[in-house]
Amino acid sequence: MKLSEISENIKIAFEAMSVNKLRSLLASLGVVIGISFVILMGWVLSGLDQALEDTFNIIGTDMLYIDKWDWAGGRNWKKVRQRKNITYNQATEFCEKIKNAELAIPNAREFGYRIKYKNEEFQGMTFIGTKWEHSLTPAGATFIGRHFTQFEDDIGSNVIVLGYKVNQALMVEGDPLGQYVKIEGRKFLVIGVIKKQGTMLFDFVDNQCFMPIKSFQSVFGKSGRSVSIAIKAGSINNLDEVRAESEGLMRQIRNIKPGEENDFSINETKAFESTVEVLRLSVWSVGIGMTVLSFLVGIIGIMNIMFVSVTERTKEIGIRKAVGAKKRTIWMQFIIEAAILSFVGAIIAFIGCSALVYLVATFLPKFVPETAFLSPVLPYELLLIASFVSIFVGMLAGLIPAVRGANLDPVEALRREN
Amino acid sequence: MDLNEENKNGKPIIDIEHIAKIYQMGSEFVHAIRDITLKIYKNDYLAIMGPSGSGKSTLMNIIGCLDTPTKGKYLFKDMDVSEMTDNDLASIRNKEIGFVFQTFNLLARSSSLKNVELPLIYAGVGKSERDDRAMKAMENVGLADRVNHKPNELSGGQRQRVAIARALVTEPSIILADEPTGNLDSKTGLEIMNLFNELWKAGNTIIVVTHEEEVARFAKRIIKLRDGLIENDSFNHHQRITNDTSTTSSVTNQ
Structure with a gap:
């Protein structure tokens, strides 16, 4: 894969998304929710870890x-x-x-x-x-x-x-x-x-x-x-x-x-770990089900919009193939588009969660003192995790539409009117 | 009569021997091409004519490596196209063939320069060289001042010239034009044909698929197809070679 192809594909993806801003946003909504769960779960868990560590330091x-x-x-x-x-x-x-x-x-x-x-x-x-x-x-x-x-x-x-x-x-x-x-x-x-x-x-x-x-x-x-x-x-x-x-x-x-x-x-102090383990497990078991579910919705949303995108751009695929785009290039184009769509969803989720987390951690402990272990700032590792997860989810969702687009017969594709 | 036997500039670029193309439509088999043998040499200017259903589109698709024959042999510069994978075909299309379509087939959201650059992107040419070569191709078709315009900001004739610039930019072995004037008024069509003429005189090999006598008249050699067979393959003794400077200058300066 040549660099010029990749950068071209990234540009195409952003162009395609900017043309259909609202549609892209709606398509990535599932991912926004899924990533939000991941971020919030990570936030609570890292708060618990920090609380545990602080306690260790007191007890020694x-x-x-x-x-x-x-x-x-x-x-x-x-x-x-x-x-x-x-x-x-x-x-x-x-x-x-x-x-x-x-x-x-x-x-x-x-x-x-x-x-x-x-x-x-x-x-x-x-x-x-x-x-x-x-x-x-x-x-x-x-x-x-x-x-x-x-x-x-x-x-x-x-x-x-x-x-x-x-x-x-x-x-x-x-x-x-x-x-x-x-x-x-x-x-x-x-x-x-x-x-x-x-x-x-x-x-x-x-x-x-x-x-x-x-x-x-x-x-x-x-x-x-x-x-x-x-x-x-x-x-x-x-x-x-x-x-x-x-x-x-x-x-x-x-x-x-x-x-x-x-x-x-x-x-x-190790004995306390088991206490926290119970809490950790309950956060996970509540969060993981909802996360999986929302990612499933997210994948379907992106997959659906990618199928639409492939159909809408059949003619474009034909043109690109006629001037020498290989299957791999077309395939990459749609995978990258799906990944970026999903990644943008993750960024939206991260920004939204940052605001939410700040508000919750600032005001909730005043009413519920037990929540004071929560940090008002999201750990930056969560941004990395959210990015990787979203890109992976996007690529997964884009896979089948991308293969379909790549396998289009150029003669058929060129014959389309759109 | 048989131009295939005439060895003009050494080996042919395109050497097609007894090809056939059969489609299956439901339970019926459609013989789009029955048996065609054809050699095309460097700096040929060929018009492929025939009524609809004669197989000229299919032949063009096969010559352009968009499709492969069901039977027979197709050698492109000694490479056996009938044996090639999709990726190899894409590579041939990219490097060796410049397409010009009836409906222009430009990417609507990209500027004309970006459209012209497209084959170079897939050829892996670096950004600065890409810009230079695309710019030069745009100059060659007389549109140096329209590089930042999008297709919908250009007239039909201008769009077709952008498409020709895109076909030229990789310096392909052949330029393959499918009804290049079909969507243009007669005056603009004439300008486009004059442009092809210039390109031919500059040494390019051109194949034009058309059903219009007016267009075919510009070619040096005319092939007539009927029912998937070559009906006639002959020199055009009345080749129209305009040296009308007024038309030419309007092509290059518009």
Whole structure:
């Protein structure tokens, strides 16, 4: 195929389309809708991916969490519930003995308690008793104020670091630092606020408040709950080694005999992937059916208009063949026309979706906060995907009409009146 | 009588031997050409005449490599056309044959220069050379000032001259004209025939298919067809060769 033929064919395609603007637009409508589905699906999925990645960064990709509970939730729920609690002493022993980890901190947790500030009362907070080293993990970075110190940790001061959303809810105005809040009748001094961390999908992290574990125990009691252990491996490369050591050490501490199953779980950020996978799958299953359907309509639309185009231009095909156009040239001409028709549809879809996405991502989260993970800008990869898909669809749709045009007998074609 | 035996300029460009063309229409077979043998040499000026149904269109289509014979042998410059694929035929049409049609057959949406360039595009000639050659062809037919006009902005005679420029632009071995004056008034028709005359004198080989005596008179050799056979093949002893400068200049300057 000579370059002059290809560029000629592209010119012909644009000429043909500009002659029948409305018809071309209608023909590519199916593709516009199909590509819009692809773009919007990609947009939602990439938003989910981004949300997942943000969450990973908060939880820390080099973090392990030893817990009675399994995050992935895949295992037998009953069995997991029957596990013995990880006691505070076991957790402390573990933290003292582990060698390869950069950090290991026990975290005691209570859900569903109230917090009072002046005359306001809020419910559903999660309180976490932890060590001062929590400030060294990604989840412990403060937005204002500070985390508690080793000294405050040691003596069990009644100080508290609020989660981002807790702070928003309590301190509608003014500086939270230096204010007192009441938990179970005890006064706590607010010394800091944790950075906003949760994406809207995983916003529970912003409802957590942190205090020294000794203060926690004096409020909520020493026993009766399972303590989890946060372990910072130091790097992802170190993760396997730390995981192996942790498992051995924990089995030893909990007296598990060889051959018996672990009665604890070592959780990682990977566990969240399964959560997102479910969401991803539901987006796909809703989107893919509609996409396939609209592409089918798109292909039929373009195919139909290409048949019309071939019929209308029979005489032209005859002339071109008479002066030396080969079958391949005619064939290419119509394939290129169909591809460009479809590609223009994709561009229209991309522009339309860009506007829609911008509006949705700007205004929808104000009414539906869960949608805040959506980006107001389409990822540029989607433009590439849309282009390739549309060109492919166009060529597919143009194939049969193009072959029909190419196979026309020049003598017959020249005899036509049009 | 038999001009086929006369070897004028070495080998013939077109060497047709005992060809036949049979179409099937439903259950009937139509013998459009029964048995034709014909040699055409360089710088021939041939008129093919005959009433409708005589097979002249079919013969023209075969000579022009738009169609292939059912039987017999057709050698074009020693190449066996009857054995060729569609692509090879397209290539021959592109390089060796310049068509001029009764209805002009120009692309309506393209300028006259683009129309003239068309065969060169399919020959893979680069843009600048294409422009040069098309421009030159337009000058040769006296339409240098009409290159940007579209066919519907030109008169019938001008359109036909654009078509002739398109036929000339690849410097083909033969120019094949099918009723070139059929859609023109007699004065314009005469101008077109004078143009063919000029081209012939410049060394081109021309075949004109026509049913008009007036047109055939310009040719050097006249073939008359009837019922798919050659009825008569002879020199035109009264060939009309106008040297009427007024007509010629009107052709080249219009």
